Amino acid sequence: PLKPRPKIIFVIGGPGSGKGTQSSKIANHYGFICISVGEILRKQMIHHATSDKKWELIAQIIANGELAPPETTIEELKQQFIKQPDAKGFIVDGFPREIGQVFTFEEQIGSPDLVVLLACSKHQLRQRLEKRGQQQGRPDDNPHAIEKRVDTFKQNITLIMKYYQEKGVIVRFDADREEEEVFADIKATVEKRLF
Ligand code: UP5
């Protein structure tokens, strides 16, 4: 018998909405592979930053809170899918970021079974990221880049939402709540829609 196609779940939302937190919870719970596009880009940029002009530029873009070139992003993401053909499912944290990426992913990889949208107030986003900035120092957790990341998200989310609403695959979650409360709701939705 044919193996079932791996499930694909996108987790999107503003910066600090809990994408990374919820994505790893879902992945752990269902034994899915978690792919964080932001993490991959950060790793690559640290690895190549001093030796490669392309990644030097991407490091600057990310530190500014803007979007990395879509070709590079898709290429990195595609590698992860190719590398792990036997996965039961993939959780993609922080992708797509703009409507062009929605189409490119669909052409080159496939369509998501579910899109989890984490809706979080701007106040809550800022508070979480400023706190993390003091503790960990991600290069883009400074007030200027945080504002830019929020703006970039706001500019792009409307078209993405509209597209997935028409397909009937997007579900919005109130992400201002406690981690566990948010996760319980996501789990109920995943169970209903994917299994
Ligand atoms: N936290 C989480 N949930 C909480 C809750 N319910 N209550 C209280 N606190 C909660 O969470 C953020 C912080 O809040 C953490 O300290 C957490 O403990 C706490 P996290 O789970 O990290 O949220 P997340 O949404 O993942 O926030 P993140 O900062 O990672 O979001 P971004 O969207 O900014 O970051 P990402 O890594 O996805 O992208 C970074 C950059 O990469 C982008 O700005 C862009 O430049 C680039 N990029 C692209 O160009 N293209 C892509 O496709 C992807 C990324």
Ligand code: MG
């Ligand atoms: Mg994250």
